[in-house]
Amino acid sequence: MSRLTPSVSDSDHRAGPDEAPVTLVEYGDYECPHCGRADPIVREIRRRMDRRLRFVFRNFPLVEMHPHAGHAAEAAEAAASQGRFWEMHDMLFEHQVALEDSDLIRYAKNLALDAGRVKEELAAGTHASRVRQDFRSGVRSGVNGTPTFFINGTRHDGSWELDALLDALERAAKGGPRSESV
Amino acid sequence: MTTPRLSTGMPAPDFTLPSTPDQKLRLSELRGRPVILAFYPADWSPVCGDQMALYNELRQEFARFNAWLLGISVDGVWCHAAFAVDRKLHFPLLADFEPKGEVARRYGVYRPEDGFCERALFVIDADGVVRWSYVSPVGVNPGADGILEALEKLGTGKAKR
Numbered sequence: 001m002s003r004l005t006p007s008v009s010d011s012d013h014r015a016g017p018d019e020a021p022v023t024l025v026e027y028g029d030y031e032c033p034h035c036g037r038a039d040p041i042v043r044e045i046r047r048r049m050d051r052r053l054r055f056v057f058r059n060f061p062l063v064e065m066h067p068h069a070g071h072a073a074e075a076a077e078a079a080a081s082q083g084r085f086w087e088m089h090d091m092l093f094e095h096q097v098a099l100e101d102s103d104l105i106r107y108a109k110n111l112a113l114d115a116g117r118v119k120e121e122l123a124a125g126t127h128a129s130r131v132r133q134d135f136r137s138g139v140r141s142g143v144n145g146t147p148t149f150f151i152n153g154t155r156h157d158g159s160w161e162l163d164a165l166l167d168a169l170e171r172a173a174k175g176g177p178r179s180e181s182v
Numbered sequence: 183m184t185t186p187r188l189s190t191g192m193p194a195p196d197f198t199l200p201s202t203p204d205q206k207l208r209l210s211e212l213r214g215r216p217v218i219l220a221f222y223p224a225d226w227s228p229v230c231g232d233q234m235a236l237y238n239e240l241r242q243e244f245a246r247f248n249a250w251l252l253g254i255s256v257d258g259v260w261c262h263a264a265f266a267v268d269r270k271l272h273f274p275l276l277a278d279f280e281p282k283g284e285v286a287r288r289y290g291v292y293r294p295e296d297g298f299c300e301r302a303l304f305v306i307d308a309d310g311v312v313r314w315s316y317v318s319p320v321g322v323n324p325g326a327d328g329i330l331e332a333l334e335k336l337g338t339g340k341a342k343r
Binding site: 005062063064065080136139140141142143144145157 | 223232233235236238240241243269270272322324325326327328330
């Protein structure tokens with residue numbers, strides 16, 4: 001059984017309470033159309049489960065297939081360094097077809113970030129190692145494509161359509177709070 | 183006839199298969215380095231980030247262990263060539279095409295009822311011995327965590343955790 005390695009920590013992008021009974025981790029790629037389709041499903045699930053769910057996003061850019069995915073992930077990390085990860089994350093999924101560097105910088109401006117700094121950090125590859133670290137953790141965890149979800153640390157091999165994913169999460173929630181530490 | 187799946191510690195049966203329309207690859211020629219042999223049902227799987235595309239993205243990770251990566255299915259060389267170009271794959275895809283599925287049968291991972299092979303992974307050490315194998319349900323992409331763990335256990339690589 002493929003297990004999330006390493007488990008969720010303070011260095012992860014987390015939304016929702018740390019003490020929530022269920023943690024959903026997504027390994028995703030901002031240029032992947034399947035991830036784009038999964039994004040509103042995840043948002044709806046977060047809305048419905050509210051405080052009972054903690055959502056974590058880790059980068060898994062498939063850069064051979066998606067040439068813009070690497071920089072898009074770095075742009076999200078650049079936004080994170082300015083405290084605005086989720087805003088950029090949402091922005092990228094809403095604009096999957098426009099992910100050139102100039103677009104990424106424009107989104108940073110639209111979000112009132114220090115866009116000059118984002119531009120410099122993209123050019124310097126400041127956040128590339130963080131993205132690579134996420135990618136490697138995904139490989140070790142058994143990520144087998146994008147998106148790949150983990151529910152309380154276990155890879156979810158079933159459907160991620162709204163009803164199926166929600167059902168799996170609710171079942172995990174009934175199991176009570178579970179430690180992810182291995 | 184399908185033989186039972188090869189188990190750990192057995193020598194990997196040697197074979198020669200086309201890797202491109204005008205080249206052939208013989209397994210035993212790769213001795214001296216570990217080999218990842220990834221059987222998969224068919225080219226042109228409809229999902230993004232399918233198994234071969236994923237492994238393609240992981241070439242750097244496998245290279246840390248100095249390992250060869252070979253994909254193998256019953257598709258013919260021209261089909262493999264088109265698939266590799268389309269998905270920008272940078273590792274050999276072997277055509278187990280004639281006699282169809284012969285190598286898969288010898289590794290015990292052919293599905294005669296379907297006419298293609300299992301999603302089966304073999305990690306073969308530098309001496310040609312099977313050190314790890316795994317058969318995934320056909321619909322489930324096995325990822326690469328098992329391969330990397332097996333390569334780490336070989337201890338021949340330069341990689342550190």
